[in-house]
Amino acid sequence: MSRTRTLSDAAWARIEPLMPVASRKGGRPFQSHRRVLEGIVWRYRTGSPWRDLPAEFGPWQTAWKRHRRFSGDGTWDRIYAEILADADAAGEIEWAVSVDSTINRAHQHATNLPRDTGGSIELLESAREEPSDHAIGRSRGGLSTKIHHLVDGRGLPLVVLVGPGQAGDAPMFPVLMDHLRVARRGLGRPRTRPERVRGDKAYSSRAIREHLRERDIVAAIPELSDQRGHRQRRGSRGGRPVSYDAEDYKGRNVVERGFNEDKQWRGLATRYDNLALTYRGGAVLRAITLWLKR
Template sequence: MSRSRELSDAAWARIESLMPVASARGGRPFQDHRRVVEAIIWRYRVGSPWRDLPAEFGPWQTAWKRHRRFSEDGTWDKIHAELLRDADEGEGIDWQVSVDSTINRAHQHATNLPRSTGGSSNYRNLRVEPADHAIGRSRGGLSTKIHQLVDGRGLPLVVAVSPGQSGDAPMFPLLMSHLRVERAGLGRPRTRPDAVRGDKAYSSRAIRSHLRSRGITAVIPEPADQAGHRKRRGSRGGRPPAFDADSYRGRNVIERGFCGTKQWRGLATRYDKLAIVYRGAAVLRAITLWLTRLGDTP
């Protein structure tokens, strides 16, 4: 396999039929999907500017335009969903899920678009560009967060992005609302994990109530300030929340999973101006990781 070959034949065979035949906007049918997809993967793996794509991948404009289109129209999400369905059919999904985020610096090339910084943007639709382009100012400067729900082995189930200064807890309902794994046969999609593991950032009454109402076990430690406030209220403070320390040890899979995601330099540092394009690349990375899990090693 050449250095520019980013997908094995088996991996491409699994996703080829899921690629769109023609644009929904009309026009000529798409051609050479494999070369374009491999160009996109190469670009994010290396962290190269689009204009520096090797000539063997074809025009860089084609790779850029198709990646943006597939990020907006849901092509990457559709492929990801199909791989999740195949994995769940073969019992390849561990439903002891973990939630967390990782912060990534935004390169100066990603921050030269006008953006709204006066208030929070609506992130309910993951494929609509937010007014702030999911770029915010944290201690390290301009940055973006990637939020993920991962299965018990650390592979992404849901991917979202937000500004670097945003909190983790407010994004939790959004991640849970997009957790949806179709059944291979009859039956409704699975939307409820067995348990959710999260760090102290996710210890809020709203999150615990949400999980309890759906019969999902919360494996979330209680911060010291919340414990002290509860104790000061006496009997009105209620009982301490249940916490399974043994199960919580499995939460490290999401930390290790982020290490795998950031093996792509174009994700470890954000070079994309648009949030939907950057998120699309994170979903594409999730696709390659699931292909490896399913035995179709890229």
């Protein structure tokens, strides 16, 4: 396989039937989906500027416009949902899930659009609308973006969202859970409830534990030391001590390993995209390729 060949024949055979045929109802049919898709994957894998796309992938403008369109109209999300449904039907999803985020530096080429703070909730609610802050925030390390993942027991992504780098992880947890929907082949509603959730101390909050308890989901989340001290100072009013299976918690490292695989694509390890939509689209595309590879 050449360095510019980015999809196997088997992977393309699964994706091809899911690609849209025409740009709009009654419009001109799309051409060369595989060539353009491989160009998009090559760009994120190498982190190169769109203008440096090799000629064998066709005009760079075509690759950019199609990625922008498919990120915004839900095409990547629909393909991702179909891949997950296939995996669930084959029993390949391990429903002991882990949650975490990874922070990625935003390159100066990604930060030259006007932006307002606190706009990422627009994207989180629908995953298809560009937030006013473009999911870029300022933290101690500079301008950055977070990729939030909910992964299965093997570290393969089930939910992919992006947010500003300075935002906390705990407020994102209910949003991630709301986006967990894996369709079933045949009859039945989509599966939205995992068996257990593993998270680090960033997800240690009473609200998260109550949310999981109400849904009968086992939590493997250690307690922060200051929360433990506050509870102990309150005595009997502080509630029961937090307990979790420490041996099961060791399985949380799969989400870290999953981020390592994500960052093999340099266009994700460093954000070069102006738009949160296209950056998240690249992260979803990476999730699709990981599931097809496994």
